[in-house]
Amino acid sequence: MANAARRLDLIDTAPAFVEADADALNARYAGVGTTEMLRELLTTQLKGRVAVVSSFGAESAVLLHLIAEIDKDIPLIFLNTQKIFGETLAYRDEVSERLGFTDLRVFRPDPYDLAAKDSTGLRWSYDPDGCCDLRKVRPLRRALAPFDAWISGRKGFQGKTRGALPRFEIDEGRLKVNPLADWSKDRLDAYFEEHRLPRHPLEAQGYPSIGCSPCTSKVKPGEDPRAGRWRGWDKTECGIHTPGDDPVF
Incomplete structure (x- = not known):
């Protein structure tokens, strides 16, 4: 009986997806349009098992519009690090309301973690990796606990660490879907124009x-689009997406 219990425990904790699943999906959807791919995934294999995670950053509205056209009831996760621009919070409310999402879930850092490890709120100034872990990585793990998969808005053109970004990858036993992996900046801008989507107010600044x-x-003209993130630090990702995730977000 004890052996049986152990076997059941192993089954319960087995990852929902493994690398072979991501490889198969990358092969299955090679050359398939983004909308067609999302519609098939969200209405069949991933229905009820997936959430979309959005920073409501400069280009977030494109992915959110694509998804809202298919399923407005999908859980939409936003991490409020409590260091977010006020403009981003306002943009989050505007976009999610305009697109009709019904299940916006906001996650914040654990106050006990902050009291123990960032009581001054200044950890970003001397340990940005530690700050991101407290304010992004840990809250995201809590947010994703009920799901087998999640959708990210990363794009391959957004910096040298994302250049070979696949559509599907594995992250801590979950399937991570990057629908815009192969979208260019021009294509994103054209989509904004075609669908008259609101731009983040800080983008023009x-x-x-x-x-x-x-x-x-x-960011100055000619700089990498992500050059303004953690400027002066040897850091390119927040920890939610690490350079090691990418085969070279």
Whole structure:
């Protein structure tokens, strides 16, 4: 009986997806249009098992519009790090309301974690990795606990660490879907124009990539779109997406 119990426990904790699943999906949807791929996944294999995670950054409205055209009831997760630009919070409310999402879920850092490890709120200034772990990585793990898969808005053109970004990858036993992996900036801009989507108000002020306010600066013409993130630090990702995730978000 004890052996049987152990076997059941192993079954219960087995990952929902493994690398072979991501490889199969990358092969299955190679050359398939983004809308067709999303519609098939969200209405069949991933229905009820997936959430979309959005930063409501500069280009977030494109992915959210694509998904809202298929399923407005999909859980939509937003991480409020409590260091977010006020403009981003307002943009979140505007976009989610306009597109008709019914299940916006906001996750914040654990107050006990903050009291123990960032009581001054200044950890970003001397340990940005630790700050991201407290304010993004840990809350996202809590947010994704009920799901087998999640949808990310990463794009391959957004910096050298994302250049070979696949549509499907595995992250901590979950399937991570990157529907816009192969979209160019021109294609995104054309989609905004075609569907008359609102732009993030900070984009016009020189912020092509928008994160937390202390760690986001304006980008000069000709710079990498993510050059304004953690400027001056040897850091390119928040920990939700790490360079190691990508085969070279």
